Amino acid sequence: QLQLQESGPGLVKPSETLSLTCSVSGGSISASGYYWGWIRQPPGKGLEWIGSIFYSGSTYYNPSLKSRVTISADTSENQFSLNLSSVTAADTAVYYCARLTNYFQDWGQGTLVTVFS
Amino acid sequence: QSALTQPASVSGSPGQSITISCTGTSSDVGGYNYVSWYQQHPGKAPKLMIYDVSKRPSGVSNRFSGSKSGNTASLTISGLQAEDEADYYCCSYAGSSTWVFGGGTKLTVL
Numbered sequence: 275q276l277q278l279q280e281s282g283p284g285l286v287k288p289s290e291t292l293s294l295t296c297s298v299s300g301g302s303i304s305a306s307g308y309y310w311g312w313i314r315q316p317p318g319k320g321l322e323w324i325g326s327i328f329y330s331g332s333t334y335y336n337p338s339l340k341s342r343v344t345i346s347a348d349t350s351e352n353q354f355s356l357n358l359s360s361v362t363a364a365d366t367a368v369y370y371c372a373r374l375t376n377y378f379q380d381w382g383q384g385t386l387v388t389v390f391s
Numbered sequence: 392q393s394a395l396t397q398p399a400s401v402s403g404s405p406g407q408s409i410t411i412s413c414t415g416t417s418s419d420v421g422g423y424n425y426v427s428w429y430q431q432h433p434g435k436a437p438k439l440m441i442y443d444v445s446k447r448p449s450g451v452s453n454r455f456s457g458s459k460s461g462n463t464a465s466l467t468i469s470g471l472q473a474e475d476e477a478d479y480y481c482c483s484y485a486g487s488s489t490w491v492f493g494g495g496t497k498l499t500v501l
């Protein structure tokens with residue numbers, strides 16, 4: 275059974291960089307054909323795809339966030355990470371990591387990140 | 392890349408059927424058979440209910456079904472139950488390894 279677990283600071287100051295890691299167990303992030311992605315949900319609002327990294331290492335980002343987002347993977351640790359720079363209060367959200375193909379099939383439990391000075 | 396359009400809310404009585412629409416464009420919903428639907432209860436992670444427009448993952452009730460016509464996809468829940476009360480989100484592949492979600496629909500079981 276694949277499990278994903280987000281980790282990282284729950285509070286980030288405005289203008290700083292939000293950094294989160296998704297640890298994967300029960301499967302390899304190098305497994306052929308899968309993307310590993312990040313999705314966020316501001317309080318009381320809908321889901322937004324942030325970006326994904328393919329098993330090959332190629333990355334894909336939401337155009338609206340592309341200038342601030344970096345997703346990377348550490349295959350030795352079987353985890354992948356999200357960096358979102360120059361954060362503002364609008365980046366306050368629950369951040370989920372997920373495994374996907376043409377759909378988001380497995381999700382982490384999510385972690386709340388608050389941008390607060 | 393704009394969010395897909397869903398009604399903000401729908402409601403139905405136990406035993407009834409409801410349908411939630413999800414409207415996009417020819418660049419996402421209309422262009423690919425990769426529409427998926429997610430159920431989210433308060434404080435929980437989303438759960439995959441339908442993928443590839445109309446396929447159900449193992450373990451999902453056959454009361455849930457999906458379809459698509461042109462740029463609009465639909466999720467139908469038949470035989471409504473109290474446990475179906477949740478938020479529902481559609482999602483579509485939008486080309487070039489990008490995805491777009493709908494704004495979400497709150498389902499109330501009366």
